[in-house]
Amino acid sequence: MHTVITLLANDLGPSLKSGLGSIGYGLAAIGPGIGIGMIVGNSVQAMARQPEMSGTVRTTMFLGIAFAEALALIGFVLTFI
Numbered sequence: 001m002h003t004v005i006t007l008l009a010n011d012l013g014p015s016l017k018s019g020l021g022s023i024g025y026g027l028a029a030i031g032p033g034i035g036i037g038m039i040v041g042n043s044v045q046a047m048a049r050q051p052e053m054s055g056t057v058r059t060t061m062f063l064g065i066a067f068a069e070a071l072a073l074i075g076f077v078l079t080f081i
Helices: 002-049 051-080
Strands: none
Touching (some): 002 051
16 A cells, blocks of 8 residues: 555655645644634623623733634645645
C-alpha cells in the first residue's frame, strides 16, 4: 500500500500536494470557526445578562476572537509549507 501511495505522489507531484494542502486548510479552519462562534454567542449572552459589564465582555470577546483567528492564519500559512 505504501508503494502505491509513493508512486501516486511521484506521478502527481505538485498538484497532489496543493490539493491536499487545500483540504488540510479547510479542515484547519473548522476549529477556529466553531471557536469564534462560541465566543461571540457566549459574549452576547453575557452582555444580555449583565449589561453594565458589556464593555469588559466586549474587550474580552475581541481578544478571544483574535487568538482563535490566529490559529486559522497559522493553518493557512502551513498550507504553503
